[in-house]
Amino acid sequence: MARVADKIALVTGAASGIGRAAALALAHEGAHVIATDIDLDGAESVADEIRRTNRRAIALKHDVSREGEWRTAIDATVSEFGRLDVLVNNAGIGPSKPLLETSLEDWHGVMRINLDGVFLGVRMGVEAMRSLPSRPRQRPGSIVNLSSILGLVGMAETAAYSASKGGVRLLTKSTALECAEKGYDVRINSIHPGFTWTPMVQSAVKRMASAEADEEAIRTALTALHPLGRMGTADDIAAAVVYLASDESSFMTGAELVIDGGYSAR
Template identity: 35%
Template sequence: MRMTDKTALITGAAGGIGRAVAERYAREGARVAIADLDLAAAEGTAAAIREAGGEALALAMDVTDETAVNAGVEAVVARWGRLDVALANAGIQHIEPLHTLSFADWRKVTAVHLDGAFLVTSAALRQMYQQPEGGCLLYMGSVHSKLASPLKAPYVAAKHALLGLCRTVAKEGAAHRVRSNVICPGFVRTPLVDRQIPEQAQALGISEEAVVRDVMLKDTVDQEFTTLDDIAEVALHLAAFPTAALTGQSIVASHGWYMQ
């Protein structure tokens, strides 16, 4: 197993991509902390992992709250003695054109994606720098870390900014054996994406079928959604990679939507 004796913290892990990655890490031998705003849902995910033979801890965490993030990392270290992998995955979306977007809605989205990633990074690095083996910081970016789409300005801006944060961690963390990378999925059929389909249909004045066909999957090579398993596989590869040959990078998994 590729993550035996490793300890991982994943934010936004009660469902969707975060849960898929947590379950994959646990199957590969990792002890996994399931951090989420919804503690009951996090407990459900942790319980499912334990029932499958893994080891998991549920944490209530608002990633925009510095005290909550710091307490979550401290709880992981108190439970398992270390933190090897931290994945900043928590995210939200808001669909609206820029000229009507309020500052409050801008800040709500960027706070979760970017401020939350910073807070997780800061707390994780303080622990990882104390460990001779260092650690691994991962960020859930997006194809929107590379390009833009209409109606998603705060999301696009925050996902672009994660590239800069990751690269800075790669530079600063190298002396402490800390690696960092960004995972950039295409559209994955999670509740976050499912909610966007009717929202975009209304905003663009087209059918929901047209949103899927002509917006979300138009530029893929096979008109297929990226899957939870696809992203869990990438997250496993990055977490388990043995050296700093792979750091400061962004790995796109999008069925060819974006090629680099």
């Protein structure tokens, strides 16, 4: 039996890395997928790959920092598929900058995507998914928010990113409690990946390379932060997304799932 059979799942930032892997893994386990991203070509290629496996999928151009584009994405989902069961708030950016070089504009740029984007997704997702006496849910709803180990512990030169991911962690808990209290039948949980070998980390490694440390040396140093001796893969994180999206996790809400090879255990 497929683990998320016939659930309707919207994944943001689905063109690349963790979002792409999550969209494919959800489809593999029986979901129909709305793949959204600012990179429409990338989202289209994920939707094409899913349709080749006989699941339904559409791609949408969607900037998560824009309220109007959220409205359009949710409306398109409901008009195409009739409802929304799973929302994966994955889109994010991962710049790093020394504190003294971080302008207010830099700060707001990160917050707009990583925190405002998740807030808008949760608010509109809950609005679309909640169970009402007049409209009881056919399937329980699940929202999965991508935070980070940097939403749990700090790291130098990541002030804005860490603050945004810490915000996602507690936004998750507060909204999960509110949904439970109000009987909406929507669970909300966060995932906290360690360094995961995606285009985000690959380009960060390129940026950090210098005369003293080449890309290979930086990759080795980042790997060494993880007691299991490797960085994560997008599929490691996608497995957690499928679990939280599925009814296997039906007693989890407001929880934080840490998938970090032991990074934050010491």
